[in-house]
Amino acid sequence: SSRSAAPLAAPESMSTPATSAHDGQSGTFPDLQKLLSRTGPMANVGNYGTIFDPPLPFEPSPEILSFMQQHARVLVVGAGGLGCELLKDLALSGFGKIDVIDMDTIDVSNLNRQFLFRKADVGRPKSTVAAEFIMKRVSGVTVEAHFCPIQDKPADWYRQFQVIVMGLDSIEARRWLNAMACSLVTFEVDMETGQRKPDLTSVIPLVDGGTEGFSGHVRVMYPCVSGCFECTLNLFPPQQAVPLCTIAETPRNAAHCILYAHLIEAPKQFGDEKQDKDDPAYQQWVFQRAEERAAQFNIPGVTLMHTQGVIKNIIPAIASTNAIVAAACANEVFKVLTNCAAYVNNNLMYIGGQGVYAPTFRYERSPECIVCGAGVQVEIASSATLTQLLEQLAADPRLRLKTPSLRCEAGALQDDPTLYMRGVLEAEYRPNLDKPLSQLFADGSVLLVTDPSVPSPCIKVAVKFASLALS
Numbered sequence: 011s012s013r014s015a016a017p018l019a020a021p022e023s024m025s026t027p028a029t030s031a032h033d034g035q036s037g038t039f040p041d042l043q044k045l046l047s048r049t050g051p052m053a054n055v056g057n058y059g060t061i062f063d064p065p066l067p068f069e070p071s072p073e074i075l076s077f078m079q080q081h082a083r084v085l086v087v088g089a090g091g092l093g094c095e096l097l098k099d100l101a102l103s104g105f106g107k108i109d110v111i112d113m114d115t116i117d118v119s120n121l122n123r124q125f126l127f128r129k130a131d132v133g134r135p136k137s138t139v140a141a142e143f144i145m146k147r148v149s150g151v152t153v154e155a156h157f158c159p160i161q162d163k164p165a166d167w168y169r170q171f172q173v174i175v176m177g178l179d180s181i182e183a184r185r186w187l188n189a190m191a192c193s194l195v196t197f198e199v200d201m202e203t204g205q206r207k208p209d210l211t212s213v214i215p216l217v218d219g220g221t222e223g224f225s226g227h228v229r230v231m232y233p234c235v236s237g238c239f240e241c242t243l244n245l246f247p248p249q250q251a252v253p254l255c256t257i258a259e260t261p262r263n264a265a266h267c268i269l270y271a272h273l274i275e276a277p278k279q280f281g282d283e284k285q286d287k288d289d290p291a292y293q294q295w296v297f298q299r300a301e302e303r304a305a306q307f308n309i310p311g312v313t314l315m316h317t318q319g320v321i322k323n324i325i326p327a328i329a330s331t332n333a334i335v336a337a338a339c340a341n342e343v344f345k346v347l348t349n350c351a352a353y354v355n356n357n358l359m360y361i362g363g364q365g366v367y368a369p370t371f372r373y374e375r376s377p378e379c380i381v382c383g384a385g386v387q388v389e390i391a392s393s394a395t396l397t398q399l400l401e402q403l404a405a406d407p408r409l410r411l412k413t414p415s416l417r418c419e420a421g422a423l424q425d426d427p428t429l430y431m432r433g434v435l436e437a438e439y440r441p442n443l444d445k446p447l448s449q450l451f452a453d454g455s456v457l458l459v460t461d462p463s464v465p466s467p468c469i470k471v472a473v474k475f476a477s478l479a480l481s
Contacts, residue, residue, distance in 0.1 A: 039075060039104050046074040046350055054345075054352045068349050079106035079150075082347055085171040086110045087160060087187060089136035091327050092177030092219055094126045095336030097140055100175075101148040103340055108144075109171070111156040111163070112137040117288055119322075123329040160187060168214070169194055173343050175217040177336070179325055181246055182463065184218065188231070188239035191216055192381050195234040208234045215346045219339040223326040224363035226335035229373075230342050230354045233382065237356065237373040240381040244407045264304060264311035268320040271299035287322050296321060335360055378408060385456075385470040392448040392475040396429060399447060403459065403471065414461040419470065421455030429457070447473070 047070050054068040084105050086096050089112035100108055116124075116131045116139060126143040127136070141155035156163070160183060168174070168190055178184055196212040199205070216231040218239065231238055257270050276285060276296065285292045297317040304312045338358060345353040354370055361367040377383050386408050390399055396416075404411045416429040429450055430439045442450060451457075453475040458468045 038079075042075055042104050043072065046070060046348055047072040052351060054349055066349060068351070070350075074348050074350075075104060078104045078347065081107070082172045083107045083109065083170060084343060084347075085168070085174045086177065087174065087183070088112055088177035088179075089124075089126075089140040090114070090120070090177065090179065091123045091329070091332040092221060092336050092339075093136075094124045094140060095332050096175060096177050096219070096339055097126070097144050097153065099336055099340035100343065101144050101151045101153070103344055105343075106151050108151065109154045109156065110137045110141055111158065111160060112140075113157065113159045119288060123327055123332060125329075160190075165190065165194060171214060173215045173217065173346055175219070175339055175343055177219055177339070179220070181243075184239050185243070185463075188216065188233070189381050191231075191233040192238060197234075210235070217339050217342050217346065219335045221327065221331045221335050223328060224331055224361070226331050226360040226362075228335060228338040228342060228354060228358040228360070230346065230356050237375045238379065238382045241376040241379045241383070242373050243410065261303065261307055261309060264300070264309055264313075264316055265320050267303040267307070267309055267312055268296060268300040268317050270303050271296045272321045275299050293318055293321070331360070331362060334362065380409065380464070380469040385472060387472040387474060389474045389476045390447065392453065393446050395444055395446060396450060397443045399473070400430065400443075409459075409461075409469070409471075410463055411459070411461045412463045414459050417458045417460075417468075418451045419456045419458050421452040423449060423451055447475070 049068060049070050053070075055065075082105065084100055084107070086093055086100070086108060087110075089097070089110050093110065093112065097108065097110060112135070114136050116127050116134055116136055118129070118132050120136075121127055121129065121132075124136075126140045131139045135155070135157035137155035137157050141153035144153045145151060174187065174191065176184060176187060178187075191214050194212060194214060196209045197206040198209050200207050213232050213235055216229075216233065216239075218227075218229040218231065220227050229239075230236075257266050258274060261267050261270060276292075279295075287293075293314065297312070297314045300312045300317060304310070338360070342353050345351050355372055357373055358368055358370045375382065378386050380386055386406070388399075388402060388406065390402060400414060400416070403409055403414055413432050415431045417431075418427040418429060428439060429442055430436075451473070453473075455473055457471045457473060459471050460468045
């Protein structure tokens with residue numbers, strides 16, 4: 011009803027007076043001036059939470075705030091529920107140059123929690139509207155909008171930022187950004203130990219925030235210095251795809267019935283006409299068909315709300331959780347750029363379902379990380395075929411591959427080092443699929459793997475031939 015929907019979005023005519031926050035005067039942010047121009051008992055002295063060796067203590071200076079307002083550039087990735095809160099918090103925390111990138115447009119379902127948007131903005135780019143709103147409300151701050159996928163920007167574009175803060179709802183996007191940040195790191199050789207060490211001036215910190223229902227997390231990552239996102243990829247369960255035959259023949263739960271109506275019945279009813287998942291009429295149609303399907307198999311639990319969640323793949327989002335996690339992210343960005351206090355080292359969990367619980371703990375680097383580590387080693391029998399190796403790589407939770415292509419970097423036993431290639435050249439390399447690995451490359455060879463799900467251009471996998479146990 012219109013009465014219940016009224017509080018979800020502010021009226022179109024609501025006045026939006028500008029907040030004077032970045033006027034460059036000495037009176038701007040007096041509390042921040044005091045915080046950054048003098049030390050104190052809570053200042054970062056390098057005795058807690060630092061990832062650097064030796065630690066870097068806080069050096070107070072009145073110039074820090076000026077640097078934040080006039081020179082430091084912060085990139086916000088995502089302008090959804092978390093991104094809107096992040097933009098507001100960063101603009102009101104003294105940051106004067108902010109960029110925001112998002113490829114989505116505003117939908118009416120966003121208005122209840124993405125507070126920078128109004129009903130008149132539906133259909134417009136999220137990044138553009140969010141930037142306009144922040145600059146209208148906070149004078150002196152510059153927010154540059156980028157309406158495109160993150161993959162469209164080159165490496166040099168990302169190199170210009172002092173910190174990147176992510177408000178994403180996609181594992182794939184996080185993996186890609188993490189790999190991009192790691193690829194920007196340059197290395198130098200330690201003359202005493204001879205080991206390669208990252209040049210800290212090339213390290214762009216990443217602050218990652220995420221929410222689901224009453225829970226959330228904030229993570230601070232220094233690419234190639236601390237544990238990166240890929241190091242802990244195995245903590246995220248792989249997305250389980252439901253076989254279409256199960257949906258069509260033996261549904262087991264309410265979601266299967268909803269997917270049957272959405273994926274199988276809808277094309278029969280509407281043909282090639284693409285249906286709007288946000289259309290209430292279409293949602294009602296799917297709900298009714300799903301109810302009929304559930305009744306045939308005595309499956310309970312089909313509701314209109316559940317139907318909306320399944321067909322739109324909705325992750326539960328609560329405005330208060332977004333606000334809390336975004337505030338924590340902005341706080342970490344502030345501490346990382348100013349070094350005024352110890353930042354999270356390196357993960358904070360927020361659990362707010364029954365009270366407030368926010369433990370912190372440290373994720374370690376993985377020596378087998380495909381992005382910041384030495385790579386992955388797999389073990390397989392030399393008699394196994396290339397098909398079996400591809401299946402093993404696809405099932406490896408460290409890799410999460412979908413359709414890998416393989417090329418031998420060293421140790422190839424045939425003239426062409428390419429073992430298998432997807433796409434137009436697939437037929438040329440198909441005969442290799444049935445060959446034993448011992449005929450294709452030597453034990454301990456390093457394979458270059460490319461795959462749509464891999465964030466880097468390619469990853470290295472060392473293959474060790476397993477010795478057969480004697481029976």
